Amino acid sequence: MDISIIPIFDDNYVFHILTEDGLSVVIDPGDAQPVIDFLNRHELPLHIILHTHHHWDHIDGDPLLQEKYGCEIWGPEHEILRILHMNVFLENEQEYTLGTDSFKVIHTPGHTRGHIALYFEKHQVLFSGDTLFSLGCGRLFEGTPTQMWDSLKKIRALPDQTQIYCAHEYTLDNARFWKSIEPENPKLSKTIEDILEKRKKNISTTPTTIAFEKDRNPFLRADDPQLAYALKKDGQTPEEIFAYIRKLKDNF
Ligand SMILES: [Zn+2]
Numbered sequence: 001m002d003i004s005i006i007p008i009f010d011d012n013y014v015f016h017i018l019t020e021d022g023l024s025v026v027i028d029p030g031d032a033q034p035v036i037d038f039l040n041r042h043e044l045p046l047h048i049i050l051h052t053h054h055h056w057d058h059i060d061g062d063p064l065l066q067e068k069y070g071c072e073i074w075g076p077e078h079e080i081l082r083i084l085h086m087n088v089f090l091e092n093e094q095e096y097t098l099g100t101d102s103f104k105v106i107h108t109p110g111h112t113r114g115h116i117a118l119y120f121e122k123h124q125v126l127f128s129g130d131t132l133f134s135l136g137c138g139r140l141f142e143g144t145p146t147q148m149w150d151s152l153k154k155i156r157a158l159p160d161q162t163q164i165y166c167a168h169e170y171t172l173d174n175a176r177f178w179k180s181i182e183p184e185n186p187k188l189s190k191t192i193e194d195i196l197e198k199r200k201k202n203i204s205t206t207p208t209t210i211a212f213e214k215d216r217n218p219f220l221r222a223d224d225p226q227l228a229y230a231l232k233k234d235g236q237t238p239e240e241i242f243a244y245i246r247k248l249k250d251n252f
Contacts (some may be wrong), residue, residue, distance in 0.1 A: 023099030029061030053076035054082030054127025078114025093132025111138030136174035145243035160211035171205040
């Protein structure tokens, strides 16, 4: 399975998947033209659009792409009223075949109620949409902090080497936030240096890995005593700590 990154707008990523048997798939095409340009450049058709959630910057490319390629649209069953013209309604915790590959739907509510992440177990790849970002997580538009924390714990339980493809390039801003709440973390300065180096060369910080995020991402570490200590929140529950840092980040 080949994965390519198609940058759109200021900081969104659309992902293209080509399975071994030639099935051509895009995830969350918020804009059609960059996807069409990519497909033309590689002389590829488009068979399926996959969606993690209903926000405009993830679905607005659908009408043009469906008209041009006659592709199917697959998306979360709970967002059936928010994503038009869906052919397949992806059910939580179910497995779906995609040519020679398959993926499991992981329900990750918080950013939106029906949000899903797509897990390709054989390849150890996760498309996390706007739930998990490198060093960050999505805003809580339709969910509670506890829901989001539970969603992030589901993702954190995947194998360490899992590659995570996040739908936005927010990593540098997230790192600056991390610095503001845990300035003494020994991994901080090298991590920021590496991000700056990549971004200077216009290299994406996606994919990241579970191992990298578990060690650093404050939103995956709401139950880490070291973070609680840095925040002077010893004794608080992970849910309280998560809610606290999510609120700080909203106003950062
Ligand atoms: Zn979103």
